Amino acid sequence: MSAAQRLGQVSGHISGGRSDGGRAALLRKSPDDIVVTACLRTAFTKGGKGGFKDTAAADLLVGAFKSLIDRSKIDPALVEDIAVGSVLPPGGGATEFRAAALAAGFPVTAAVKALNRQCSSGLQACVDIANAIKSGMIEVGIGAGVESMSLQYGPGAVTEFSELLDSHPESKNCKVPMGVLSEQMAKDKGISRADQDAFAASSYQKAIKAQEAGLFDEEIAPLKVSWENPKTGEVQQITVSKDDGVRPGITAESLAKIKPAFAKDGSIHAGNASQISDGAAAVLLMKRSTAERLGQTILGKYVAASVAGVAPLLMGIGPWAAIPKVFEKTGINKDDVDIFEINEAFASQCVWCANELGIDQKKINPKGGAIAFGHPLGCTGARQVSTLLYELRRTGQKVGVTSMCVGTGMGMAAVWVAE
Amino acid sequence: MLEYQTQGFNGYAVKYSPFFDSRIAVASSANFGLVGNGRLYILGLTANGIQPEKWFDTQDSLYDTAWSEVHENQIVVACGDGSVKLFDISLDQYPIQSWQEHNREVYSVSWNLVSKDTFSSSSWDGTIKVWSPHRPQSILTLPTHSCTYSSAFSPHSQSILSSVSSDSHLRIFDLRTPPSASNHLVHLIPIHGGPPVPGMASRQSFQPSECLTHDWNKYRPNIIATAGVDTIIRTFDIRNPKAGPVAQLYGHEYAVRKLAWSPHLSDLLLSASYDMTCRVWTDGTSSTPGASGGAGREIGRLNRHTEFVTGVDWCLFGSEGWCASVSWDKRVLVWDARAVMGR
Numbered sequence: 001m002s003a004a005q006r007l008g009q010v011s012g013h014i015s016g017g018r019s020d021g022g023r024a025a026l027l028r029k030s031p032d033d034i035v036v037t038a039c040l041r042t043a044f045t046k047g048g049k050g051g052f053k054d055t056a057a058a059d060l061l062v063g064a065f066k067s068l069i070d071r072s073k074i075d076p077a078l079v080e081d082i083a084v085g086s087v088l089p090p091g092g093g094a095t096e097f098r099a100a101a102l103a104a105g106f107p108v109t110a111a112v113k114a115l116n117r118q119c120s121s122g123l124q125a126c127v128d129i130a131n132a133i134k135s136g137m138i139e140v141g142i143g144a145g146v147e148s149m150s151l152q153y154g155p156g157a158v159t160e161f162s163e164l165l166d167s168h169p170e171s172k173n174c175k176v177p178m179g180v181l182s183e184q185m186a187k188d189k190g191i192s193r194a195d196q197d198a199f200a201a202s203s204y205q206k207a208i209k210a211q212e213a214g215l216f217d218e219e220i221a222p223l224k225v226s227w228e229n230p231k232t233g234e235v236q237q238i239t240v241s242k243d244d245g246v247r248p249g250i251t252a253e254s255l256a257k258i259k260p261a262f263a264k265d266g267s268i269h270a271g272n273a274s275q276i277s278d279g280a281a282a283v284l285l286m287k288r289s290t291a292e293r294l295g296q297t298i299l300g301k302y303v304a305a306s307v308a309g310v311a312p313l314l315m316g317i318g319p320w321a322a323i324p325k326v327f328e329k330t331g332i333n334k335d336d337v338d339i340f341e342i343n344e345a346f347a348s349q350c351v352w353c354a355n356e357l358g359i360d361q362k363k364i365n366p367k368g369g370a371i372a373f374g375h376p377l378g379c380t381g382a383r384q385v386s387t388l389l390y391e392l393r394r395t396g397q398k399v400g401v402t403s404m405c406v407g408t409g410m411g412m413a414a415v416w417v418a419e
Numbered sequence: 420m421l422e423y424q425t426q427g428f429n430g431y432a433v434k435y436s437p438f439f440d441s442r443i444a445v446a447s448s449a450n451f452g453l454v455g456n457g458r459l460y461i462l463g464l465t466a467n468g469i470q471p472e473k474w475f476d477t478q479d480s481l482y483d484t485a486w487s488e489v490h491e492n493q494i495v496v497a498c499g500d501g502s503v504k505l506f507d508i509s510l511d512q513y514p515i516q517s518w519q520e521h522n523r524e525v526y527s528v529s530w531n532l533v534s535k536d537t538f539s540s541s542s543w544d545g546t547i548k549v550w551s552p553h554r555p556q557s558i559l560t561l562p563t564h565s566c567t568y569s570s571a572f573s574p575h576s577q578s579i580l581s582s583v584s585s586d587s588h589l590r591i592f593d594l595r596t597p598p599s600a601s602n603h604l605v606h607l608i609p610i611h612g613g614p615p616v617p618g619m620a621s622r623q624s625f626q627p628s629e630c631l632t633h634d635w636n637k638y639r640p641n642i643i644a645t646a647g648v649d650t651i652i653r654t655f656d657i658r659n660p661k662a663g664p665v666a667q668l669y670g671h672e673y674a675v676r677k678l679a680w681s682p683h684l685s686d687l688l689l690s691a692s693y694d695m696t697c698r699v700w701t702d703g704t705s706s707t708p709g710a711s712g713g714a715g716r717e718i719g720r721l722n723r724h725t726e727f728v729t730g731v732d733w734c735l736f737g738s739e740g741w742c743a744s745v746s747w748d749k750r751v752l753v754w755d756a757r758a759v760m761g762r
Binding site: 010 | 450451453543564566585586600601607609627629631648649673674676693
């Protein structure tokens with residue numbers, strides 16, 4: 001019962017609650033809070049060869065939805081809207097995702113939309129649902145993300161640019177491949193290969209340690225799928241419950257031997273960039289008052305999100321632009337945050353953002369990131385919610401931030417509080 | 420106007436005895452209630468001014484007090500160390516009962532005015548507890564999950580309890596409902612919510628802000644007034660919990676710390692604020708014959724305190740305007756509200 005806390009409370013009364021803003025205000029619970037009552041993901045498997053290589057994105061989504069209903073015990077008829085972030089499906093995925101929701105057991109009354117904000121689609125889906133609940137449009141919703149990079153990754157995902165777009169210098173930059181522009185950015189910003197490899201190796205090491213300790217077990221929902229054995233051509237039924245990209249024995253030295261992928265004298269290679277993967281994730285959201293009425297377990301709450309634009313060629317700096325923006329909205333700073341989940345699209349951009357924002361390395365991706373277990377584009381933002389909330393809860397910490405850079409030059413960030 | 424100095428102790432709450440028109444109790448704390456002892460004063464209003472009859476010292480700050488409605492000598496206090504203590508003022512020094520169940524500062528205590536055999540307490544620990552003076556443990560714990568500055572029994576029903584808290588919500592509990600997941604909660608009213616606008620799906624609302632005080636109207640059993648950090652006093656009709664506030668009274672420049680409806684006039688409300696004033700309000704439903712009614716407004720103001728005013732109470736007896744106020748200026752003022760009212 002400290003005098004400082006009492007003083008903080010009284011000064012909050014006088015200043016209209018602003019002086020005890022920041023972390024204390026974040027931890028306060030209100031019936032209007034948008035809370036997460038269940039969140040999970042499938043395992044992430046390697047594109048083209050992993051356990052989900054023959055499974056369609058929509059089927060992964062069905063698996064994630066079924067597990068979500070199962071775990072939360074939510075009456076599917078109460079879910080009014082489902083937003084699914086996905087980047088690669090032709091036609092945006094709207095048709096097959098609606099079908100997936102029906103196949104998973106949601107009644108026809110549960111609406112579904114597909115959305116695409118590149119690598120932040122999964123987060124955008126959660127934010128859209130949270131905003132819809134906040135505004136009173138719906139009461140219960142699901143934010144999700146899915147990607148089958150095995151089946152849908154390729155040049156077909158981007159429409160040819162018109163002459164008009166090609167003639168505008170900044171628009172033209174939007175189609176520069178991620179690897180190429182990140183290589184250039186690493187060079188311009190002076191991010192050394194050694195720094196990138198060290199960061200990537202630590203991601204692998206953290207992930208294998210977490211996997212061996214079973215720290216992903218809570219967030220991963222095992223999924224049974226058919227899988228064609230490439231050697232025998234035989235189709236088998238397998239249960240996928242582990243990220244297969246995570247592997248032991250990776251060090252900065254072993255990564256140093258890999259040849260650069262995008263330029264002869266470059267620094268980016270397969271070992272310090274995110275893996276191409278398949279996976280799905282889903283997050284069940286509602287108001288705290290609704291959760292209490294329905295007897296749902298509250299895992300954490302969504303606080304706020306930000307989106308920021310940056311130059312297309314510097315898309316990797318997105319988190320650097322988005323994170324301070326969400327701090328401003330919530331009145332907190334980097335010291336108030338216990339864990340940052342910043343997507344590791346490339347080690348180069350993640351290291352640069354972390355250094356530039358002055359974030360303690362120990363707070364970033366404590367269970368590893370996309371370099372170690374993969375980045376199924378549209379899924380990642382929804383995946384981070386599970387990774388973050390379960391880790392915050394396990395370690396008894398509270399405040400987390402999820403963030404990622406976004407292709408064509410954007411960044412998104414969101415603040416979450418575990419309970 | 421009568422005055423008494425609570426030397427060394429900053430006032431936090433004042434209550435008139437329900438049995439004697441000449442007796443008031445003051446809960447006070449050293450060092451502005453931030454750290455140090457608390458003191459409960461029992462004061463007598465005499466022909467020679469305010470005389471101390473007795474005081475009781477406590478280890479930690481005192482934030483509120485409530486007289487027993489059945490025993491004229493008994494009184495409970497809300498302590499900073501999480502305890503609720505019952506004193507008998509015919510005895511010296513020590514409480515006759517001390518309950519240590521709350522995990523943080525207790526901010527309010529309120530006696531059940533109908534059954535008179537129970538009282539409630541509310542705390543920073545996010546709970547309300549219901550007690551009987553005769554039982555060693557609390558009877559019931561109601562969660563609010565947020566710092567609950569004020570809880571009160573309805574003066575019209577022995578089983579209806581209300582609270583306001585830092586989460587900007589007014590809660591109504593009905594203890595007759597079966598215990599269930601909802602913990603007797605029957606209404607959860609967002610204080611910051613605006614009134615509905617016909618034809619609009621969403622309604623104008625204010626930023627949520629901490630609610631510090633509330634009181635049940637003594638004549639209209641469904642009307643509650645609330646106020647807090649956003650300085651606006653609001654009244655709600657709990658028969659229509661979704662309708663938003665009935666009246667909104669603007670005027671205080673800083674947070675409102677305490678509200679009390681008049682025991683004599685159904686539209687009259689007294690407030691105490693961090694802006695160092697006490698103000699008298701009508702909520703616009705004047706019951707006085709010949710009065711025009713109309714919009715709620717401020718009708719009088721006491722400017723005599725020189726620090727945050729933390730407590731006010733009306734005298735239940737005699738002519739219709741006597742009240743008392745306490746403040747961080749270490750003074751208890753007993754005054755006639757009619758003297759500051761312009762009507």
